[in-house]
Amino acid sequence: MDASVNPFTQGLDKTTANYAPLSPLSFLARAADVFPETTAIIHGQQRTDYRTFYRRARQLASALGSLGIGKNDTVSVMFSNVPPMLEAHYGVPMTRAVLHSLNTRLEPAVIAFQLDHAECKVLITDREYAPVIRQALSLATVNPTVIDYSDPEFPQDGERLGSIDYEEFLQTGDPDFQWSLPDDEWDAIALNYTSGTTGNPKGVVYHHRGAYLLAQANVITASMVKHPVYLWTLPMFHCNGWCFPWSISVVAGTHVCLRAVRPKTMWDLIADEQVTHLCGAPIVMSTLLNAAPDQKRDLDHEVEFFTAAAPPPESVLAAMKTAGFNVTHLYGLTEVYGPAVVNEWKREWDGLPLDQQARKKARQGVRYVALEGLTVLDPETLEPVPADGETLGEVMFRGNVVMKGYLKNPEATDSAFHGGWFHSGDLGVMHPDGYIQLKDRSKDIIISGGENISSIEVEEVLYKHPDVQAVAVVARPDEKWGETPCAFVELKAGSSVTEADLIAFCRERLAGFKAPKTVVFCELPKTSTGKIQKFALREQAKSL
Incomplete structure (x- = not known):
């Protein structure tokens, strides 16, 4: 036998019998073959x-x-x-x-x-x-x-x-x-x-x-058993609804449609349709928790809530748990089909004090089962940063759930994939246990007097104030320091807290140069998916 011929490459070709392209x-x-009579979609009175x-x-x-x-x-x-x-x-x-x-x-x-x-x-x-x-x-x-x-x-x-x-x-x-x-x-x-x-x-x-793999990974991440009931609080136009339009078919679940996020409608559907899962930005949690007492419903089952964007404050996590929701923090971008990172909770953390649990939940986490690589690298050298929870680098992705690229934009695609990794533009740290935590978007880092300030770090402190409903911190131009932190704050109804109060609150918990020098009280501009539009606030800060 010819030694140059490998038996594992001879007569073992792809055929229609042993290969099919993966597709959701x-x-x-x-689902239609196995569960033809199972309810797939609920929309108003339609089944x-x-x-x-x-x-x-x-x-x-x-x-x-x-x-x-x-x-x-x-x-x-x-x-x-x-x-x-x-x-x-x-x-x-x-x-x-x-x-x-x-x-x-x-x-x-x-x-x-x-x-x-x-x-x-x-x-x-x-x-x-x-x-x-x-x-x-x-x-x-x-x-x-x-x-x-x-x-x-x-x-x-x-x-x-x-x-x-x-x-x-x-x-x-x-x-x-x-x-x-x-x-x-x-x-x-x-x-x-x-x-x-x-x-x-x-x-x-x-x-x-990629859609096939992320859809299945959602099922694994969400611990979906057969026939879950999924409430559509997340816009389906956003990253194809994080691929959940395809995920639910894997387990022959039920889609509960929702034309608009309204508190009473959500509470009624969750209770009456026995919803088991939903996803959304923190604004969805706020909508549920801040509903009028006569709009809320007592739940007889636990509901899994998956959220992205800013990590929920400890008080919100506690309130959601009391209301019957288990919150899991996800992270991703449009370029990675939505969520590709999960704060994978470990049983041993259940015994930690609540403040330590909240710190654990604030981390973005580890890679999805469908993602091959997740790391924090120096954006210039592409070398891994120390896993010390402190050294800042850029979060990067690699694998089958990274986009093909940008349509008709080879320059942007090449830049995003430089060095064999997808560059997220998010700055973060790697903790010793391998969990990543975002510190900012590269464009949102505030450089004051030569020192880097993470806007997320300042926001996390402000969220701990009992009167703060929502907050975003951006750079405000400053003649002396170059930039200083400027906080835009939505207060809870009935609050009388002042700018001086919040600045003092921050100075007690942060290095002095990190505390905001300006606080603006307003309704924060948000995208349709509930993300705060920092670009609009940066422009507003420039004109202050």
Whole structure:
């Protein structure tokens, strides 16, 4: 036998019998086969089982195919958390096209830019957003086929922009449409745009493999057993709902749709539908906790709540636990399909004092099971920083749940992947136990008199004040120091705390140079996903 021939490479090729491209589309097909009568979607009084969900997704795919939609064509959608948004997550990629979910809070010019940049062929839009979509289409150069959605459960007054209604369009499709998996699991499945706070937004491209892996990792991270009930408090347009539109099918769970985050509606759905899981920014927690007493409900089961953005203050964590919620802290970015890091809680921490538990929960954590690499590196040398919980570096990612890259932007893609890692732009530390903790965005570090100040560190102190509802700290230009910390604060109702009170509170707990020199009381500007818009506050601080 020829020694140069390796027996493990001979006659052991990929075939249709032993290989299929990974795609989350297979999750819905399996759920419909195994649990056809299980409730898949709840929307108002509507109840849709998995058999019907799967048939409607295939109808959508078939109808889109009749319009000529095929591989790498872009289908844009403008939806709140309604059933057609779930159908689009399957029906669009069943045609091998790419799903582009528009942020419902965007202004017309940004929507127009995205439609043009994505080369949108079809736009499906909820009539609620007709005014902004009409303006966007007037600014865009593309001329997509427009399909209007009229919500039968929550009718909207918006005008019809297209020539066909979504339900009418669906009826033109074949519910037994024979879709197929992608040619390659590396093929694009979705397009999501970054916030674009510094120039035009960048188009982040996801592939089928990454969506498949993160969807399953969500199930593992959330400890989802068969038939969970998931409340859609997180916008599905945000990183494709952190891939949960695909995750829930893995365990044949129930999607509980929610057009808007309203306290009474959320409490009623959680209690009446026996919701087991939900995700959202800290603002969702505040909405639940600050609901009027007659809107709250007593829960007879524990609910898993997954949050990202700023770590919740100790008082909020305690209040959520009392209300029946177990909070888990996640971290990620659009470029890593949403959450790719989890604060993996260890049983031995249960016995720690509450303040120490809160410090543990404030850390972003360790890599998801689907992520191959997570580290903190010196951004210049790409050498690991000491795992001492103090040395600052840039958080970097590597693996299958990192984006393909930025659409039509090779320079930005090359920069983001420099050195074989995805550069997050987030600054953090590595603790001795391997858990990372964010300290700031690179653009949010305040440099005062040559000293680096973490805005997150100052915010964490201010959140401990009992009168503080929400806070954001940014740099304010200063002739002497270059920059000084400026705190923008939302107070709780009825508070009479003063600027001097909060500055003194910080000086008791921080080095003097880290304490804010200015405190502004206001309602903080937030994105549609509840994140505080620091870029707007930086501009405001410059004009003070």
